[in-house]
Amino acid sequence: MLTEAQFERARRLALGLAGIELFDRHRELLQRRSDRLIGQDSLDALLDAAEDGDTDARRRLIELLTTNFTGFFRHPWHFHLAAEHALWAVHRRGSARLWSAAAATGEEPYSLAMAVIDVFRRDDPAVTILATDIDEAALAVAREAEYAGAALAALEPAQQARFVGEPTGGGSRRLVPAARRLVEFRRVNLADLVWPLDGIFDVVFCRNVLMYLEAGHRYAVLERIASMLEPGGLLLLDPSEHLGGAAELFVDRGNGAYTRRSAAGRASASRQGSAR
Ligand SMILES: C[S@@+](CC[C@H](N)C(=O)[O-])C[C@H]1O[C@@H](n2cnc3c(N)ncnc32)[C@H](O)[C@@H]1O
Numbered sequence: 001m002l003t004e005a006q007f008e009r010a011r012r013l014a015l016g017l018a019g020i021e022l023f024d025r026h027r028e029l030l031q032r033r034s035d036r037l038i039g040q041d042s043l044d045a046l047l048d049a050a051e052d053g054d055t056d057a058r059r060r061l062i063e064l065l066t067t068n069f070t071g072f073f074r075h076p077w078h079f080h081l082a083a084e085h086a087l088w089a090v091h092r093r094g095s096a097r098l099w100s101a102a103a104a105t106g107e108e109p110y111s112l113a114m115a116v117i118d119v120f121r122r123d124d125p126a127v128t129i130l131a132t133d134i135d136e137a138a139l140a141v142a143r144e145a146e147y148a149g150a151a152l153a154a155l156e157p158a159q160q161a162r163f164v165g166e167p168t169g170g171g172s173r174r175l176v177p178a179a180r181r182l183v184e185f186r187r188v189n190l191a192d193l194v195w196p197l198d199g200i201f202d203v204v205f206c207r208n209v210l211m212y213l214e215a216g217h218r219y220a221v222l223e224r225i226a227s228m229l230e231p232g233g234l235l236l237l238d239p240s241e242h243l244g245g246a247a248e249l250f251v252d253r254g255n256g257a258y259t260r261r262s263a264a265g266r267a268s269a270s271r272q273g274s275a276r
Contacts, residue, residue, distance in 0.1 A: 001031070002027060002031040002034070002043075006043055006044065006047065007022075007027055007030065009047045009051070010022065010047065010065070013047065013050050013051065013058075013061060014065050015214060017050070017058055017061070017062060017191075018062055018065065018066070018134055018189060018191055019189075019190065019191025019213045019214055020065055020066070020191075020212050020213060020214070021212070021213065021214040021215075022065075030064070030065075033064050037063070037064060038060070038064070046061055046064075047061070059136055062134055062136075063135055063136075063137045063138075066134065066138070066212075067212070068104040068105055068138045069104070069208075070104040070105060070107045070208075071107050071151065071154050072107045072110070072111045072147075072151065072152070072154040072155050073111045073154055073155070074107075074108070074207070074238075075207075075238070075239065075255070075256065077255065078256065078257065079111050079114075079115035080115060080119070081234065081236075081257055082112060082115065082116075082203045082205070082234060083112070083115040083116045083118065083120075085202060085234045086116055086119070086120075086125070086127050086203065087119050087120060089202040089230070090120075090125065090126050090127065094126060095126040095127070095128075096125075096126065096127045096202045096203075097127075097128050097199060097200070097201045097202055098112060098116075098127065098128070098129045098130070098201065098203040098204075099129070099130045099131075099132070099201045099203070099204045099205065100129065100130070100131045100132070100205045101190060101204055101205060101206045101209065101225070102132075102133055102190070102205075102206060102208065103131035103132060103138075103139070103142055103185065104133055104135070104138050105142050106131065106141065106142025106145060106183070107151065107154075108131075108205060108207070109129050109131035109142070109183045109185075109205075110145065110163075110179050110180070110183060112129055112183075112205070113129055113178075113179045113182040113183050114155075114162075114179055116129070116182065117163075117178060117179065117182075123178040123181075125182075127182060128182065128184065129182050129183045130183075130184055130186065130197070131183050131184065131185045132185070132186050132187065132188035132197075133187065133188070134187065134188070134189045134190070134191075136187055139185050139186075139187060142185055143185050144174070145174050145175040145179070145180050146168045146172045146173065146174045147172060147174075147175070148170075148171055148172050149172075149173070152164055152173060162176075163175055163178070163179045164176070190209065190213070190217070191213065191217050191221075195224070197228070199228070200230055201228055201229055201230070201233060202229075202230050202233050202234065203233065203234045203235075203236070204225050204228070204229060204233070204234070204235050204236070206222075206225060206235065206236070206237060207236060207237055207238045207241070208238050208241070210222070210237065210241055211238075211241060215244070215245075218244060218246075219244065219245050219246050222244075222246035222249065222250075223249065226246070226249040226260055226261075229260040230260070231262055232259050232260060233259065233260045234257060234258070235250055235257075235258040235259070235260065236256055236257055236258075238256055239255050239256035240256075241256065247269075248261070248269040248270050249266060
């Protein structure tokens with residue numbers, strides 16, 4: 001049984017290390033995961049080591065706390081919108097940079113790579129896709145680019161024929177080099193004060209991660225993403241998510257798509273907000 005003291009310690013560490021807010025409803029989940037992954041007896045040892053700053057213990061605790069559920073082409077229109085936006089950016093500036101900010105096991109950034117290759121009608125478009133996540137175990141899976149048949153079934157037959165390569169054993173298949181080449185993986189904790197990233201992006205996918213973060217972190221992440229987007233750049237959230245206090249930084253385009261508002265647009269949005 002997960003004790004009250006263990007849950008409290010996990011709650012403090014989740015917030016401090018990853019900006020993740022654990023509620024009472026997460027107790028059962030944490031209990032199940034710790035039983036499965038480390039055994040109940042080891043939880044205290046893991047919490048001790050994580051509190052003492054042990055890097056490996058912190059990494060393992062984060063694996064325990066994060067939910068990596070994802071899939072290829074979740075909300076397919078987001079990928080077409082993003083690829084069209086990249087095409088427009090390449091016409092204007094010669095290249096485009098896209099970012100999947102909670103890439104989990106890689107299905108989202110690879111879907112983006114496939115959509116970009118389709119829209120540009122070439123395997124080597126002037127597009128880079130940065131894919132980041134806090135969870136190193138998820139990133140290791142993503143780098144392998146090997147997926148089970150059930151995950152690959154979400155791809156259309158033409159996409160399967162073009163982007164899925166040879167079997168790698170155990171019913172999995174690896175994506176072809178063209179889809180892999182466009183994507184670079186890196187660990188980024190969105191709750192960190194400094195992100196090891198530079199530059200400006202044309203498109204940012206930040207889907208299904210804000211919901212796990214404490215409200216102050218949610219706002220800070222959106223504010224920083226706004227500052228790293230090109231004017232008019234595209235932000236994609238899950239359609240069920242909301243911008244909350246950061247709404248005035250973006251224009252709502254519907255279905256989870258937002259564009260970065262200009263400074264003038266922001267001032268007028270905040271004037272309208274305060275006049276209400
Ligand atoms: C449910 S998955 C979302 C995957 C994908 N974006 C999608 O919508 O299909 C949430 C991901 O957010 C990551 N995550 C949680 N807290 C994070 C943080 N502070 N910084 C970066 N990634 C985080 C988790 O590791 C997990 O892989």
